Amino acid sequence: xxxxxxxxxxxxxxxxxxxxxxxxxxxxxxxxxxxxxxxxxxxxxxxxxxxxxxxxxxxxxxxxxxxxxxxxxxxxxxxxxxxxxxxxxxxxxxxxxxxxxxxxxxxxxxxxxxxxxxxxxxxxxxxxxxxxxxxxxxxxxxxxxxxxxxxxxxxxxxxxxxxxxxx
Numbered sequence: 001x002x003x004x005x006x007x008x009x010x011x012x013x014x015x016x017x018x019x020x021x022x023x024x025x026x027x028x029x030x031x032x033x034x035x036x037x038x039x040x041x042x043x044x045x046x047x048x049x050x051x052x053x054x055x056x057x058x059x060x061x062x063x064x065x066x067x068x069x070x071x072x073x074x075x076x077x078x079x080x081x082x083x084x085x086x087x088x089x090x091x092x093x094x095x096x097x098x099x100x101x102x103x104x105x106x107x108x109x110x111x112x113x114x115x116x117x118x119x120x121x122x123x124x125x126x127x128x129x130x131x132x133x134x135x136x137x138x139x140x141x142x143x144x145x146x147x148x149x150x151x152x153x154x155x156x157x158x159x160x161x162x163x164x165x166x167x
Contacts, residue, residue, distance in 0.1 A: 042071055042073040042074075042075040042076055042077030042118070042120070042152065042153050043071065043072050043073035043077070043153060044069055044070070044071060044072075044077055044118070044149070044151060044153055044157050045069070045070045045071075045072040046067060046068070046069050046070075046157055046159065047068060047070075048067060048068070049067075049157075049158065049159060049160060050160045050161065050162070051065045051067070051159075051160070051161040051162075052161070052162050052163070053065070053130070053161060053162070053163035054163065054164065055163070055164045055166060056132055056163045056164070056165055056166070057132070057165075057166050057167070058132045058133050058139070058140070058165060058166065058167050059167070061131070061132070061133065062129050062130065062131045062132070063129070063130050063132070063163070064127060064128065064129050064130075065127075065128050065161060066125050066126065066127050066128070067125070067126045067128065067147075067159045068123055068124075068125055068126075069118075069123065069124050069125075069126060069149065069157060069159075070118075070121070070122070070123040070124075071118040071119065071120055071121065071122050071123075072120075072121075073120060073153070074120050075120065076117050076118065076119050076120070077117070077118045077151055077152055077153045078115055078116065078117050078118075078151060078152040079093065079114055079115075079116050079118065079124070079149050079150070079151050080113055080114060080115055080150045080151060080152065081111055081112075081113055081114060081148075081149075081150040082100075082101065082103045082111075082114060082126070082147065082148065082149050082150070083103055083104065083105060083106050083111045083147070083148055084103065084104055084105050084128075084145065084146070084147050084148075085105065085145050085146040085147075085148070086105055086134075086145050087104060087105045087108045087134060088130060088131050088132070088134030088135060088139070088143075088145070089104070089105070089128060089129065089130050089131075089145045089147065090102040090103065090104050090128070090129045091103050091104075091126055091127065091128050091129070091147040091159075092126070092127045092129075093114065093116070093124055093125070093126050093127075093149075094124060094125040094126075094127065095116055095118075095122075095124045098116075100114050100116065102129070126147060126149070126159060128145075128147055128159065128161060130143075130145060130161065130163065132163070132165045137167070139165060140165050140166060140167060141164065141165060142162065142163075142164050142165075143162060143163050143164075143165055144160065144161075144162045145160070145161055145162075146158050146159065146160050147159040147160075
């Protein structure tokens, strides 16, 4: 009985070890699928970095706001990741007809790399959704949340919103 447990344990260990070795990328595999971005003079402009929903009611449910982000520089900029400051908030990025997300708070959901490239003059939209019911009855009062866009321009873009939540 004891020997069969040891054999099973070794079998499971070998199986997981084999999976790890199999899943590990080879050193000679090239990562050519990543977008090419010239670092330097790409600049992301956000005309409106803060939005106030005013007084909102839990009874009425979720509220949304759309932020615009534009590359005003003369080089491409890559938006690498996007995430929110709280689990009560989600954000979805739109570039032309493409949709990326929704994305949430790190630790509550996986935050994959987006790696979308904004060419000079190109604009994206970021739809933010705040759920005032996410924190339950204790979630009343003044709130402030942030959506962060990590990018190749070197400085994360923060889109902020606030509200006063009532029952």
